[in-house]
Amino acid sequence: MYVTPRPVAAEDPHYGIRLGLTGALAYGAIPLLNPALPPIIAALPVGLVAAQRKAFDPGKLIGGVIAMIVLPWLMTWVVEWLRPMPLVYVTAVWALYFAGFLMILRSGAQAGMLIVVVTVLISVMGMHGTATVETLRDGFLQAALVTLVIGPLVYLVLPARTRDRHVDAPVPGGGRAVTGAAIRATVLLALSFWLYAVMQPSDMMMAVVASMVLVFPTRRTVFSEALQRIRATVYGGAVALGILALFTLSPHLPILLGLVFLGGLWLGQRMLFGAQPSMVYQYAFSVTLALVAGALSTQDPGYATFTRIVLTLTGAFAAAFAVAVLDGLTQWRGGAAGMAGAAGTGDTA
Template identity: 40%
Template sequence: MFIAPRPSIDDDPLFAVRVAFMPLIGLSLAMALRSPLAMVYPTLMFSLLAGNRKAFDPKRVFGAPIIFSAMLWLMSGVVIALQGVPLALVVTMGVIYFLAFYLIQRTGNALGMLIIVAAALMTIMGLGSYPSMIFLRNEMTKAALLSALVVPVLYALLPTRTQEINVDHYSPAFSYGWGRRAAIRTGVMLAYSLYLYTILDFSNVMLAVAGMFVLVHSTRRSLWVEAGQRSFSVVLGGCLALSVLAILNAVGHLAVLFGLVFLITLWLGNKMLTGRLPSMAYQDAASVIALVGSALASSEPGFAFMQRACLTVLGALAAALLVTILDEVLIKENSEPSSFTR
């Protein structure tokens, strides 16, 4: 699957400052709207901004939030239409997963990942509680659409140096085995969704998505690299979150929270530009905002972090292991692949 390249400090020297402001804006908007899911706003809005490269691109800035929101509503509609028939829902979601994974394997287009995330979140929450699903859909839609309003303002106030629009180049990782790879990942994704259904609630909805990204990678090496990076991101973000919580226990003031969040995200944004690891590792670690928000709502923030970190890391590693084994057993390199493997 296509992964956004590392942002260039020559093209965009204010990148880190821009992304550091977004969590503060998202958290402020969540508080103004009195949303019980305050962690969704800074995390989702940050992710939609941090994926941009080079100059302001209206198609990407406005298109991504609209497409993601449309996917949430479409998938929630499917869940509602099939309510009371769990088997039909599982089969339908399996078909959707397969088509999305096939799109990723065949073209490398990351649109398939948006479909998978939207389908998984709506299915998991819908199986537990339809009101919870509707509420999550509405809050994520608000956050996505608000990002379409805020991002242009940030680009206007903190412009890029380059005027070049970034162009994504999609390509499949393999020229064979697309169907089988998609089928393998569909089966693992269904099992992972059922696992998330048993442990997922509003407090860990954003980090649990991280395990889904592991499944889209095709090679054995990229799977384990992805799993390792996700694990590192959770540990790094969690350590930063615990540091914030420790300081807030001593100085419990909103201004202190905002200041710490800004400084941490600024540091992570700078690491996206200059760090040794891929930029996505530091971007994922910035989900610390969600971790802080959910931990503050818990009576045991330390336990909340450990539980979340363990579930996310174990889910990512288990998914990587299972997909690797199935790929090795079921997919053989062929000079003339069959129609199904193609």
């Protein structure tokens, strides 16, 4: 699975400022749109903008926006069509998981990750009913349109120093990819039922944190990513609690936007210079935004943060352990040779 490398300060010295500004502008859109699921509006623009490296790439941003509009609409149609037939519905969800993981393991392409993420969110939300899944679909549409406005704006205000655009270099996983994809699809299907049982619809953006550990091809990287997701949840929860604590002293929108900006600035600078892999800090900011948005809408912030950390810990490690056991039993990667084929999937400076 291809991981976007660490941004380079010499190429993009304003990366941290841009990340904080993106988060603040996304939050500023929430009272204007009054969405049913504010965490999506808060987190999706940051995820798509933060994935940019070097100079602004409008094609990549527009492609991500289109994917976040089209895939939820298609998945909503599948859910509404198949939900009255539970066995067919579960089989179709497994098949979509399998297709996404197979794409990841065979090519390393991030398009497979988008298929997996959208299928997780829409299928689990679909278990709550048709109205709920349509709400999520509309939330993705709103968040994608917000991203289409914010993305070019923040790069216009704070352009990168280099004019070169980053080119992804995905690495195929190797081995018997069909077996690996089947293992991950089965474990994620079980994880989906667990997410449905323990998470509320407003928490579903956090489901990505637990499920994304499965997109990596080896036992070592699966456990490494599980630890990174948990670390990101802890970091993001700490920043969110700090923002909420200060916001309660002066509960005004400009104060909130300023605090979100500062939180994004700090985590963005850590992406440039921090000791942890840069994706830890990027995920942490998404966690922060989702936690603050959820806490300000319906939830107690302390309980919400604690719950998300526990759920992420439980889901991520249970899924990672299950994948590691099944990978060991099947040896689908072909031993040491297969391990070598996954080199280069980690974060790079």
